[in-house]
């Protein structure tokens with residue numbers, strides 16, 4: 001073999017995973033530059049007082065809220081991978097609460113609204129949501145039922161042409177700012193999994209009470225609400241999907257939510273890694289750059305390997321999901337693995353920063369606090385392990 005033909009490692013070669021096309025890469029550039037120019041500069045202020053609603057309006061104007069929604073509803077008509085691009089690029093703001101608030105709107109409420117909604121519901125809720133004129137939230141969790149979704153108590157009782165809803169929901173992201181909620185209720189408490197129904201409830205309906213703004217460890221840019229529903233009357237046409245099939249509808253929704261959370265975890269971990277690598281190449285101790293200590297180099301090697309493994313798992317699973325498969329086991333594994341990797345990476349990056357990692361100025365402590373949610377939200381680690389374990393019939 002001639003010297004010129006000798007293969008050299010291609011570490012610096014541009015990488016594009018096979019799930020993405022040139023078009024996705026152009027979308028990535030345009031969302032990435034929007035996030036860096038228009039959102040990231042506000043991250044500190046969003047952390048203080050939660051992010052402003054103009055974010056939704058601006059993203060609606062730019063077409064970023066309905067990337068995979070059909071054009072006839074004002075969407076961009078793209079595929080599922082466009083949502084992955086959005087979730088990855090939002091990580092560039094280093095403002096987990098902002099990314100989460102937007103993801104609840106685009107990837108948790110919109111997909112079931114689009115899949116199960118009537119034409120009238122799509123015109124009334126989906127179209128303004130894609131434009132960023134109406135903000136959505138999702139109400140599953142209750143003070144007495146989180147992991148155990150089947151244990152929820154919020155009741156919807158039919159009364160003529162209406163349903164009357166009573167109950168409460170907690171930890172609801174966007175709960176204070178939202179114009180409508182996709183609400184999980186029980187319509188028949190004796191029917192087991194066939195007794196659940198979903199409703200679209202405008203938040204200005206009499207009896208909807210935004211009881212409390214909840215304070216949190218991280219995700220400070222997002223608003224989190226405790227909500228009460230007291231004799232809330234909604235017309236029967238606000239039922240989303242089939243009466244009695246709400247549990248199955250919401251389990252389907254959770255798959256998309258978990259996958260997009262996993263993408264956000266990988267992107268967030270990569271962002272922390274990149275920032276920390278730059279830091280370690282600049283910071284000196286004992287007359288050397290700290291990156292040159294073998295222990296530090298090995299930490300980076302370890303993190304990079306885990307991030308890459310998580311990324312490949314998430315992409316391969318997303319590819320199957322986008323192709324119409326329903327790979328619940330692998331989605332669950334992706335969510336479990338990616339969120340654990342994200343927490344480990346954020347912790348290791350904080351350590352590599354030393355005291356600076358503990359200071360607000362560097363943003364690493366924020367990532368560390370924000371990432372911690374992913375092992376709880378959209379299903380805890382323990383529930384993910386249960387789902388995976390049971391999928392083997394044990």
Ligand SMILES: Cc1cc2nc3c(=O)[nH]c(=O)nc-3n(C[C@H](O)[C@H](O)[C@H](O)COP(=O)(O)OP(=O)(O)OC[C@H]3O[C@@H](n4cnc5c(N)ncnc54)[C@H](O)[C@@H]3O)c2cc1C
Pocket residue numbers: 104137138139140141145146147148170171172173174216219224373376377378379380381382383386
């Ligand atoms: C910041 C934030 C934002 C959120 N946003 C939303 C939102 O927008 N909408 C929404 O509906 N919900 C939201 N959630 C709720 C979130 O999905 C729940 O907190 C989560 O599902 C866990 O439920 P829980 O808090 O009731 O915990 P619990 O169910 O009370 O669990 C407590 C502990 O017990 C463990 N456990 C429970 N059951 C089992 C079991 N069978 N085996 C082993 N261990 C078990 C859990 O893993 C956990 O460690 C949000 C939560 C947070 C913190």
